[in-house]
Amino acid sequence: MKNYQVVLLKGDGIGPEIVREAVKVLDKTAQKFRFGVTYTDALLGGAAIDQTGVPLPKETVELCNQADAVLLGAVGGPKWETLPGNLRPEAGLLGIRSAMGLFANLRPAKIFAPLRASSPLRGDIIGEDLDILVVRELTGGIYFGERGRREVNGQPAAYDTEQYTVPEIERIARVGFDSARKRGKKLCSVDKANVLEASRLWRETVIRISAEYPDVELSHMYVDNCAMQLVRNPKQFDVIVTNNIFGDILSDEASMISGSIGMLASASLGSGKNGLFEPIHGSAPDIAGQGIANPLATILSVSMLLRYSLEEPQAADAIEAAVAKVLDEGYRTPDIFTEGGKKVDTAQMGDLVAACI
Amino acid sequence: MKNYQVVLLKGDGIGPEIVREAVKVLDKTAQKFRFGVTYTDALLGGAAIDQTGVPLPKETVELCNQADAVLLGAVGGPKWETLPGNLRPEAGLLGIRSAMGLFANLRPAKIFAPLRASSPLRGDIIGEDLDILVVRELTGGIYFGERGRREVNGQPAAYDTEQYTVPEIERIARVGFDSARKRGKKLCSVDKANVLEASRLWRETVIRISAEYPDVELSHMYVDNCAMQLVRNPKQFDVIVTNNIFGDILSDEASMISGSIGMLASASLGSGKNGLFEPIHGSAPDIAGQGIANPLATILSVSMLLRYSLEEPQAADAIEAAVAKVLDEGYRTPDIFTEGGKKVDTAQMGDLVAACI
Ligand SMILES: CC(C)[C@H](C(=O)O)[C@@H](O)C(=O)O
Ligand SMILES: CC(C)[C@H](C(=O)O)[C@@H](O)C(=O)O
Numbered sequence: 001m002k003n004y005q006v007v008l009l010k011g012d013g014i015g016p017e018i019v020r021e022a023v024k025v026l027d028k029t030a031q032k033f034r035f036g037v038t039y040t041d042a043l044l045g046g047a048a049i050d051q052t053g054v055p056l057p058k059e060t061v062e063l064c065n066q067a068d069a070v071l072l073g074a075v076g077g078p079k080w081e082t083l084p085g086n087l088r089p090e091a092g093l094l095g096i097r098s099a100m101g102l103f104a105n106l107r108p109a110k111i112f113a114p115l116r117a118s119s120p121l122r123g124d125i126i127g128e129d130l131d132i133l134v135v136r137e138l139t140g141g142i143y144f145g146e147r148g149r150r151e152v153n154g155q156p157a158a159y160d161t162e163q164y165t166v167p168e169i170e171r172i173a174r175v176g177f178d179s180a181r182k183r184g185k186k187l188c189s190v191d192k193a194n195v196l197e198a199s200r201l202w203r204e205t206v207i208r209i210s211a212e213y214p215d216v217e218l219s220h221m222y223v224d225n226c227a228m229q230l231v232r233n234p235k236q237f238d239v240i241v242t243n244n245i246f247g248d249i250l251s252d253e254a255s256m257i258s259g260s261i262g263m264l265a266s267a268s269l270g271s272g273k274n275g276l277f278e279p280i281h282g283s284a285p286d287i288a289g290q291g292i293a294n295p296l297a298t299i300l301s302v303s304m305l306l307r308y309s310l311e312e313p314q315a316a317d318a319i320e321a322a323v324a325k326v327l328d329e330g331y332r333t334p335d336i337f338t339e340g341g342k343k344v345d346t347a348q349m350g351d352l353v354a355a356c357i
Numbered sequence: 358m359k360n361y362q363v364v365l366l367k368g369d370g371i372g373p374e375i376v377r378e379a380v381k382v383l384d385k386t387a388q389k390f391r392f393g394v395t396y397t398d399a400l401l402g403g404a405a406i407d408q409t410g411v412p413l414p415k416e417t418v419e420l421c422n423q424a425d426a427v428l429l430g431a432v433g434g435p436k437w438e439t440l441p442g443n444l445r446p447e448a449g450l451l452g453i454r455s456a457m458g459l460f461a462n463l464r465p466a467k468i469f470a471p472l473r474a475s476s477p478l479r480g481d482i483i484g485e486d487l488d489i490l491v492v493r494e495l496t497g498g499i500y501f502g503e504r505g506r507r508e509v510n511g512q513p514a515a516y517d518t519e520q521y522t523v524p525e526i527e528r529i530a531r532v533g534f535d536s537a538r539k540r541g542k543k544l545c546s547v548d549k550a551n552v553l554e555a556s557r558l559w560r561e562t563v564i565r566i567s568a569e570y571p572d573v574e575l576s577h578m579y580v581d582n583c584a585m586q587l588v589r590n591p592k593q594f595d596v597i598v599t600n601n602i603f604g605d606i607l608s609d610e611a612s613m614i615s616g617s618i619g620m621l622a623s624a625s626l627g628s629g630k631n632g633l634f635e636p637i638h639g640s641a642p643d644i645a646g647q648g649i650a651n652p653l654a655t656i657l658s659v660s661m662l663l664r665y666s667l668e669e670p671q672a673a674d675a676i677e678a679a680v681a682k683v684l685d686e687g688y689r690t691p692d693i694f695t696e697g698g699k700k701v702d703t704a705q706m707g708d709l710v711a712a713c714i
Contacts, residue, residue, distance in 0.1 A: 006452075085551075085554075085557065088551065090552070094552070113565060114714040119479075120478055120479055120482050120588050120589055121477055121478060121479065121588075122476075122477055122478065122479055122480075123479075126476050138466040142519060142552075142553065143501075143552055145516070147553065147554040147555075148554060149554065149558070152520065152522050153522070155522040155523055155524055156522065156523045156558075157520055157521060157522040157523070157558070158520070158521060158554040158555040158557065158558035158559075159502070159518055159519060159520040159521075159554065160518075160520075160553045160554050160555050160556075161516055161517070161518055161519075161521045162499060162513070162517045162518075162519065163509065163514055163516040163517075164514060164515060164516075165509050165510070165512040165513065166512055166513045166514070167512055192602070192605075194442075194445065194447045195447070195451070195499075195500055196499065196504065196517045197442075197504040197505060197515040197516065197517055198504075198505065198515040198516055199513070200442065200515065200518050201506070201513075201515035202515075223605075223606055224605045224606050224608075224609040225609065227584065227606045227607070227609050227613075228609045228610060228612070228613040228618075229613075230610075230615055231477050231478075231588060231610060231613045232477055232613050245549070246606075248549075248580075248581045249580055249581050249584045249603075249606060250584070251581075251586060252582065252584050252585045253584040253585060253610065254583040255585070256584075256585035256586075256588045256589050257588055261585075269358045269592055
């Protein structure tokens with residue numbers, strides 16, 4: 001029997017409660033599909049700051065790099081917001097992405113049929129369903145370029161550097177094309193090539209790589225137009241590939257359009273199989289500890305973990321099916337509750353999904 | 358009788374047709390409110406490239422800088438898209454903003470009641486009306502920072518620099534606060550201070566300037582969250598102030614949410630009264646020359662021109678009222694036409710508005 005090493009980064013706020021339910025579901029899935037999982041807890045974000053003084057202890061990096069996969073709850077909260085930038089929970093998140101070499105962030109934005117009415121878009125615009133995958137470059141660009149303060153014409157100034165090398169663009173472009181190949185075969189590369197030099201290099205490189213993927217239809221869009229098109233006609237998109245900062249903005253916009261933000265998972269991948277999986281929602285400190293958080297995005301992150309890192313596609317499918325079934329049966333945590341639903345809490349939702357595996 | 362000098366940059370695509378109608382309306386307004394307008398044509402964008410080889414001839418800069426105000430149609434089109442970056446129509450647009458020192462871009466995103474149904478958002482989300490003003494910094498940041506190609510670790514790379522000095526942030530912050538003071542007294546400053554150094558300086562500076570505006574309620578939001586909130590609950594916003602690139606993205610998203618993109622005007626202002634006024638939509642080369650373009654955004658740009666540069670607020674109000682009346686009466690160009698409306702072409706729409714002045 002295979003045994004997998006999974007590191008849990010429970011993090012802050014609702015992190016621990018939602019990871020608990022995700023583990024419940026993963027255990028049940030392991031039992032059913034006959035593999036073992038060994039869990040190791042490690043510290044990240046505010047929890048790490050409180051216990052060790054830094055948001056990303058060395059030990060966490062080592063444990064994560066030795067694991068088969070990493071499951072993250074959420075990091076951050078008002079408690080740590082006044083700390084200097086490099087000591088904030090976010091720095092831990094950026095640090096672990098970089099230390100694990102996770103250059104590709106996959107963020108599916110899709111509508112769960114029973115929750116269709118909660119999309120802020122008009123019904124005729126979202127139609128029967130919506131399924132966009134945003135592939136965001138995660139370890140380059142303005143997030144990791146040189147930055148600082150300096151004097152410019154005798155005035156205090158601050159700067160950041162957007163920078164991409166050709167190999168960085170090539171590898172994320174390939175993730176985009178490969179993902180599109182497995183889905184609707186349409187890739188939209190988003191940049192600001194009419195202004196930015198890094199975007200011009202991005203576009204040239206994506207076009208060059210496209211020769212390897214004659215079966216995928218490539219288009220290009222400026223980021224400002226993409227922000228509009230996501231609202232005007234999101235169904236035109238299959239896979240979007242873009243840089244770190246544009247991906248940050250556009251993937252959040254795309255998730256909100258789905259109206260299912262408490263339901264959306266994400267995968268951060270590198271060149272090997274190991275990856276980091278997390279819900280796209282935040283640590284929600286306002287409801288932490290009340291047992292009312294929605295664990296489904298974290299449970300669906302486990303499904304992505306099984307698919308991408310552990311390569312257990314049947315187990316991954318089983319989790320998705322279980323979540324769909326529980327939603328179909330009307331069970332809802334408070335964040336997605338509407339008239340006529342059956343209201344459940346965090347642990348009940350975890351139990352219900354586990355029972356459907 | 359006062360006489361104003363207005364430069365017309367008709368530009369490309371539908372630019373000349375829509376500027377023609379805007380001039381019609383401005384002439385009628387001048388007659389009614391007893392002032393004179395002298396027009397001078399100048400070249401910008403593709404039209405300038407075709408006639409002079411560059412997108413921004415020196416003469417255009419001189420004429421614009423001597424004017425009381427500048428009215429722009431739209432620039433760009435597929436014809437010039439393969440030219441090198443600095444010779445494209447967009448370079449002319451960035452160049453004239455910079456040459457005229459137009460550091461503040463005001464982009465109102467509002468819903469025109471009779472067009473409410475064309476917002477892509479659910480009716481209960483947009484409610485009775487929506488009126489957001491995005492104040493975008495326009496002559497700094499990554500648009501104008503150092504950029505180029507270089508080698509990084511032996512690999513070809515490209516870079517751009519996001520940079521802001523304190524005085525650049527101070528002056529745009531003041532435009533934001535002043536605008537909020539005249540409206541709903543709420544200013545939301547948007548940045549990515551959890552990652553970018555220029556954003557941290559931005560936030561510090563905005564907070565410092567806020568002491569001058571105790572009557573304006575200041576809040577801060579990360580750009581990714583703002584992209585979500587514009588879709589989830591746009592009514593929470595009054596004035597948004599942000600940097601050049603975030604403003605580019607968010608103002609386009611905000612306009613699309615209004616569903617009235619063919620209707621939205623913008624003003625670019627500097628430290629004096631002279632400004633550049635233009636519709637936010639593009640040059641629409643696909644429908645150019647057919648006489649079916651919607652001239653209302655350009656006509657409303659004339660209203661902003663009267664308000665901000667010529668300081669003729671009554672004339673500005675008269676144009677807004679005339680546009681509202683024509684819409685109320687059911688007249689629609691094809692882009693905003695719906696069942697039951699009265700379809701008119703570009704020139705008829707101009708005539709109708711002029712007749713209502
Ligand atoms: C917390 C923040 C640094 C992070 C980012 O910008 O990458 C977050 O917004 C995300 O998208 O995961
Ligand atoms: C054409 C382009 C350079 C321009 C910009 O990015 O500023 C446009 O998108 C705008 O918003 O006016």
